[in-house]
Amino acid sequence: MARSKAAIGVALAGAFALAACGGESGGVNSASAKPAPAPSAASAKDEREDQPYPSTYKPYPGAPTALVGATVYDGKGGRIDKGIVLFSEGKVVAVGNAELAIPEGYARIDGTGKFVTPGVIDVHSHLGDYPSPAVASHEDGNEMTEPTTPQVWAEHSVWPQDPGFTRALANGGVTALQILPGSGNLMGGRSVTLKNVPSRTVQGMKFPGAPYSLKMACGENPKRVYGSQGRSPMTRMGNFAVNRKTWFEAKKYAAGDRKERDLAMETLAGVLDGDILVQNHCYRADEMALVLDMAKEMGYKVTAFHHAVESYKIADLLRQANVCSAVWADWYGFKMEAYDAIPENAALIQQAGACVIIHSDDENGIQRLNQEAAKAQAAGKRIGIDIPDAQVVGWFTLNAAKAMGIDKLTGSLETGKMADVVLWNGNPLSVYSRPEKVWIDGALMFDALDPQRRPVSDFELGQPGEGDVK
Amino acid sequence: MTRLPALLAAAAALAIAAPAVAQDFAITHATVALGDGSEPIADATLVVRGGKVAAVGRGVAVPQGVEQIDGTGKWVTPGLFSALTDLGLYDVDAVDQSRDISADKSIFSAALDIAPVVNPLAQNIKVSRAGGVTRASVFPRSGNAIFAGQGAVIDLGSDSEPVVKPRAFQYVELGEGGGGLAGGSRTAAHVTLRNALAEAQDLASRGGRNDDALLNRPDAAALIPVVEGRQPLYVHVERAADILAALKLRQDFPKLDLVLAGASEGWMVAKEISAAKVPVIANALNDLPAQFEQLAATQSNAGRMHDAGVKVAIGRFFDMNQPRYAPQQAGNLVALTKLPGASGLSWGEAFAAISSVPAEISGMPGMGVLKPGATGDVVIWDGDPLELSTAPMRVFVDGVEQPLESHQTKLRDRYLTPQEGALPKAYDW
Numbered sequence: 001m002a003r004s005k006a007a008i009g010v011a012l013a014g015a016f017a018l019a020a021c022g023g024e025s026g027g028v029n030s031a032s033a034k035p036a037p038a039p040s041a042a043s044a045k046d047e048r049e050d051q052p053y054p055s056t057y058k059p060y061p062g063a064p065t066a067l068v069g070a071t072v073y074d075g076k077g078g079r080i081d082k083g084i085v086l087f088s089e090g091k092v093v094a095v096g097n098a099e100l101a102i103p104e105g106y107a108r109i110d111g112t113g114k115f116v117t118p119g120v121i122d123v124h125s126h127l128g129d130y131p132s133p134a135v136a137s138h139e140d141g142n143e144m145t146e147p148t149t150p151q152v153w154a155e156h157s158v159w160p161q162d163p164g165f166t167r168a169l170a171n172g173g174v175t176a177l178q179i180l181p182g183s184g185n186l187m188g189g190r191s192v193t194l195k196n197v198p199s200r201t202v203q204g205m206k207f208p209g210a211p212y213s214l215k216m217a218c219g220e221n222p223k224r225v226y227g228s229q230g231r232s233p234m235t236r237m238g239n240f241a242v243n244r245k246t247w248f249e250a251k252k253y254a255a256g257d258r259k260e261r262d263l264a265m266e267t268l269a270g271v272l273d274g275d276i277l278v279q280n281h282c283y284r285a286d287e288m289a290l291v292l293d294m295a296k297e298m299g300y301k302v303t304a305f306h307h308a309v310e311s312y313k314i315a316d317l318l319r320q321a322n323v324c325s326a327v328w329a330d331w332y333g334f335k336m337e338a339y340d341a342i343p344e345n346a347a348l349i350q351q352a353g354a355c356v357i358i359h360s361d362d363e364n365g366i367q368r369l370n371q372e373a374a375k376a377q378a379a380g381k382r383i384g385i386d387i388p389d390a391q392v393v394g395w396f397t398l399n400a401a402k403a404m405g406i407d408k409l410t411g412s413l414e415t416g417k418m419a420d421v422v423l424w425n426g427n428p429l430s431v432y433s434r435p436e437k438v439w440i441d442g443a444l445m446f447d448a449l450d451p452q453r454r455p456v457s458d459f460e461l462g463q464p465g466e467g468d469v470k
Numbered sequence: 471m472t473r474l475p476a477l478l479a480a481a482a483a484l485a486i487a488a489p490a491v492a493q494d495f496a497i498t499h500a501t502v503a504l505g506d507g508s509e510p511i512a513d514a515t516l517v518v519r520g521g522k523v524a525a526v527g528r529g530v531a532v533p534q535g536v537e538q539i540d541g542t543g544k545w546v547t548p549g550l551f552s553a554l555t556d557l558g559l560y561d562v563d564a565v566d567q568s569r570d571i572s573a574d575k576s577i578f579s580a581a582l583d584i585a586p587v588v589n590p591l592a593q594n595i596k597v598s599r600a601g602g603v604t605r606a607s608v609f610p611r612s613g614n615a616i617f618a619g620q621g622a623v624i625d626l627g628s629d630s631e632p633v634v635k636p637r638a639f640q641y642v643e644l645g646e647g648g649g650g651l652a653g654g655s656r657t658a659a660h661v662t663l664r665n666a667l668a669e670a671q672d673l674a675s676r677g678g679r680n681d682d683a684l685l686n687r688p689d690a691a692a693l694i695p696v697v698e699g700r701q702p703l704y705v706h707v708e709r710a711a712d713i714l715a716a717l718k719l720r721q722d723f724p725k726l727d728l729v730l731a732g733a734s735e736g737w738m739v740a741k742e743i744s745a746a747k748v749p750v751i752a753n754a755l756n757d758l759p760a761q762f763e764q765l766a767a768t769q770s771n772a773g774r775m776h777d778a779g780v781k782v783a784i785g786r787f788f789d790m791n792q793p794r795y796a797p798q799q800a801g802n803l804v805a806l807t808k809l810p811g812a813s814g815l816s817w818g819e820a821f822a823a824i825s826s827v828p829a830e831i832s833g834m835p836g837m838g839v840l841k842p843g844a845t846g847d848v849v850i851w852d853g854d855p856l857e858l859s860t861a862p863m864r865v866f867v868d869g870v871e872q873p874l875e876s877h878q879t880k881l882r883d884r885y886l887t888p889q890e891g892a893l894p895k896a897y898d899w
């Protein structure tokens with residue numbers, strides 16, 4: 001927990017002094033003479049397909065593999081004892097019990113006494129944007145020059161060499177993660193979803209087909225950053241006023257011919273079109289309820305509230321609104337709006353029938369999302385909310401994928417999905433368990449039993465500790 | 471759901487209660503971990519009388535007239551000892567007015583003493599107590615000088631007297647942090663430290679001061695017990711080279727009673743640390759090059775130092791690293807024993823690293839351990855205490871059962887269902 005929220009909060013003001021450049025949202029004429037896109041979902045999709053920084057990620061080679069005899073949690077609530085998982089050419093071929101026939105040519109891995117889950121997914125990470133080492137030159141996660149900066153894209157800040165990626169892989173079994181801009185701004189910018197593979201470029205990590213999200217933030221952070229400069233927003237009511245003004249501008253832009261390139265408005269129009277998801281940093285119940293009303297007023301949908309420590313107070317509202325809560329197991333008390341955090345939060349949300357995600361927002365926490373989920377499960381059990389292990393695994397796999405818009409592609413072990421798979425050397429909800437092997441698109445990217453299947457970032461080459469078990 | 475017995479709830483409601491009288495009790499048929507590094511004992515009995523451990527082990531008879539608690543299926547351990555915490559020093563970390571962790575604008579440094587300001591009713595104390603923490607060392611953090619000031623050992627009992635041992639140690643920043651505080655480099659930090667210790671010596675030997683003394687008198691006086699070896703000096707360093715430089719301080723100040731805090735790269739110089747007989751209070755799971763001084767950080771650090779004979783405690787529970795995370799971190803070190811190439815700790819060693827070892831390093835032998843005569847700090851757990859699914863069921867400090875209620879448990883009870891009833895939730899308490 002080296003880079004705590006509190007610490008980031010303290011760092012925000014200092015970082016501002018460095019961020020002297022203005023926003024980049026000025027009107028710029030489009031270079032291409034495309035016909036005016038109509039404000040419909042279809043045309044917005046065309047625009048999205050015209051990706052200026054497209055993914056160049058290609059699955060790495062893998063062998064047809066049969067994991068045999070392990071307890072399988074499929075990520076969507078299913079559990080198979082002594083199960084078999086088959087994958088080939090990057091895709092899950094079949095998942096079944098001991099009866100399942102293993103085709104010829106499959107490498108057989110004995111999973112007796114072990115566990116298999118989908119790859120772990122973190123919906124909230126700043127790896128690459130706030131990489132290790134945490135020095136000022138690396139602070140690339142908050143463009144705190146304007147209260148709203150929907151024009152910035154997190155992918156333009158990601159340092160692919162962040163050693164945090166490899167730790168998340170080796171210790172956490174993380175195969176995909178969403179990098180979000182920070183919470184210094186009301187509208188922080190676009191997220192990027194990555195496959196957790198080492199790469200020379202961020203494009204080489206980009207998750208093919210993942211939609212963008214807009215990072216929004218309510219509460220203390222934006223008001224502190226700008227209020228301390230004597231500019232709006234200085235208060236929570238200021239937060240809403242700036243948000244509403246910006247959304248009205250966006251609605252106007254979206255209803256127009258959209259000919260003139262406006263990078264900020266293009267992001268917001270994408271949200272209004274339903275193509276760009278909304279990930280909203282918001283702790284307090286009362287503020288989440290207000291944000292839901294704002295979304296209704298403006299005609300967009302909040303996909304997930306992040307750090308939603310007070311979701312348990314309004315779990316019924318969140319279920320009705322079909323919004324996910326991305327939460328920690330038991331962080332509390334580090335700032336005023338985290339004062340009412342309780343360890344039973346996730347279980348109470350689950351009990352109300354709303355969507356639960358365990359997220360990290362932390363370069364250490366991302367290494368133990370499975371353990372955090374187990375703690376949250378246990379807190380629920382002590383108040384009589386008994387959530388099966390198989391369902392809890394979904395808190396850090398399929399539910400995260402849903403909130404990132406990639407659940408058709410990954411997040412569960414189902415025929416045809418990406419072969420993002422973790423073999424654990426014990427129950428992943430036990431403190432005594434570790435990832436033994438991690439496959440991404442069917443390629444073995446980490447193997448605890450093979451020191452050569454342990455990536456070493458450029459930064460760590462030739463340094464003390466290079467290639468260590470970490 | 472566990473509700474507190476009415477009596478305990480009433481006790482918790484009192485603003486600041488006087489120390490309660492210790493109970494005599496025996497826990498039978500439990501799995502008992504002594505906290506001394508040994509492996510847990512199945513079907514054992516623990517007897518606590520007069521606030522002290524009277525007997526422990528298999529086949530121990532329960533004396534007549536002592537309350538008997540059935541421990542079948544439960545685990546019993548000494549209370550956790552959390553080294554280097556900020557317990558009782560804040561209400562909300564980011565709310566300056568509630569925060570007594572560091573004094574950035576003070577003219578004092580080494581003289582700062584947290585003993586008078588620890589708040590035994592702080593929520594972080596209540597929450598940690600419910601997590602099985604019964605003792606802790608609390609320390610100030612550096613504000614504007616390399617000397618942070620003097621830490622204390624506290625208990626987490628629900629009475630008005632948290633401080634067990636005031637001025638238990640002095641804390642100094644070397645390494646990157648110390649360099650920044652001293653004027654911009656590690657060189658300045660070393661000169662500042664050596665000069666300060668020399669001024670303390672001077673003050674002690676002559677009772678007077680030179681005209682060009684740099685330290686104010688309270689700071690110089692506070693360092694006299696340090697330079698005379700009567701008060702341990704905790705040195706925060708991470709890099710292997712900084713650790714070696716810290717060990718060499720004893721060439722000039724031979725009486726220094728050194729403790730290393732941090733030591734992320736300690737495994738690289740474990741032999742030297744071991745030879746110097748200097749104990750370490752480390753983070754368990756640091757494995758990132760979070761700063762350049764931690765390039766070689768690995769979760770195997772504690773295990774490797776332990777293997778080299780270094781006395782290693784898991785500690786440094788401040789900021790977001792809550793003391794109640796100690797069992798999870800210790801459990802992770804046990805998990806490493808199954809990982810090829812990694813160094814972990816056995817279960818008994820891992821538990822000792824969060825109980826008796828930090829107690830010993832903190833100058834509190836007889837705490838964090840269950841042996842006849844030891845302090846009656848006892849936790850009854852609903853399973854293996856290092857496992858994620860486990861929680862304390864009952865907690866005793868000095869043989870006195872403690873309330874486990876907090877702001878959190880009250881919120882939990884209020885919002886078991888979010889819907890409001892005939893009246894708003896504010897009437898439900």
